[in-house]
Amino acid sequence: MNYPSLQVNNFFDNADYIRDYAESLEYQKPDGNYPGLRAAAINEFDRDFFDNINFKIMRLLYPDHQINKNVGWNVTSSFQKIKYEDVEAHILNKEHPGKGWIHNDHESKFTSIIYLSKYDGCGTALYSPKNNYMSNFNSVKADASIKNDYYYKNPDLKLDEYYKALNEHLNTFKLDCLFNSSYNKMIGFDGSNPHGAFYNLKPGEERLSFISFFGDILAPYYPVPEMRRT
Numbered sequence: 001m002n003y004p005s006l007q008v009n010n011f012f013d014n015a016d017y018i019r020d021y022a023e024s025l026e027y028q029k030p031d032g033n034y035p036g037l038r039a040a041a042i043n044e045f046d047r048d049f050f051d052n053i054n055f056k057i058m059r060l061l062y063p064d065h066q067i068n069k070n071v072g073w074n075v076t077s078s079f080q081k082i083k084y085e086d087v088e089a090h091i092l093n094k095e096h097p098g099k100g101w102i103h104n105d106h107e108s109k110f111t112s113i114i115y116l117s118k119y120d121g122c123g124t125a126l127y128s129p130k131n132n133y134m135s136n137f138n139s140v141k142a143d144a145s146i147k148n149d150y151y152y153k154n155p156d157l158k159l160d161e162y163y164k165a166l167n168e169h170l171n172t173f174k175l176d177c178l179f180n181s182s183y184n185k186m187i188g189f190d191g192s193n194p195h196g197a198f199y200n201l202k203p204g205e206e207r208l209s210f211i212s213f214f215g216d217i218l219a220p221y222y223p224v225p226e227m228r229r230t
Contacts, residue, residue: 002222011186036082100197108191121200
């Protein structure tokens, strides 16, 4: 693990404007085994906004360096909406209420989430496996197809089978840290860190966030290994 976990309150100076901007965009169901809708990657239609946000995030990791000259990265960023009905089974899960599937971001060196919903209880938790098998990081006990069956509303999906797979998977992890979804809060963590969403939505509510996946980061050092140097 190369990057620490971070939390920054009041990330945007103009959060209400950003929220209204996000609400004005079109959203589609993306490919992939995760819930909700995503807008198009922000760099495809608003490069200035894309650069400003991700420069701010990189300055948190490398405050002493000239970002333009000494640090390089590629990143994918987009707004995401998750509605109550997208994750209703998770919210009603009696064994682990509100917990989403635990996973890591295989293609991301560093992941950032900015919460833009004006209520709490829909944050992100960081976990570690109860044993040392890396296979836990890859949700090996959870067949990806059963996630897709739920997220894409396969009428043949049996909820008791879904709950069985979900809860067996969740039981292999222990909670390390829980970030609440306070409005305009930014969190960041190493993409290899197992994590999962928490959902405390009611019918008619949605979780709005802005997510950045930093796929490659070229820098003079990585913060955690640098901290360990003697």
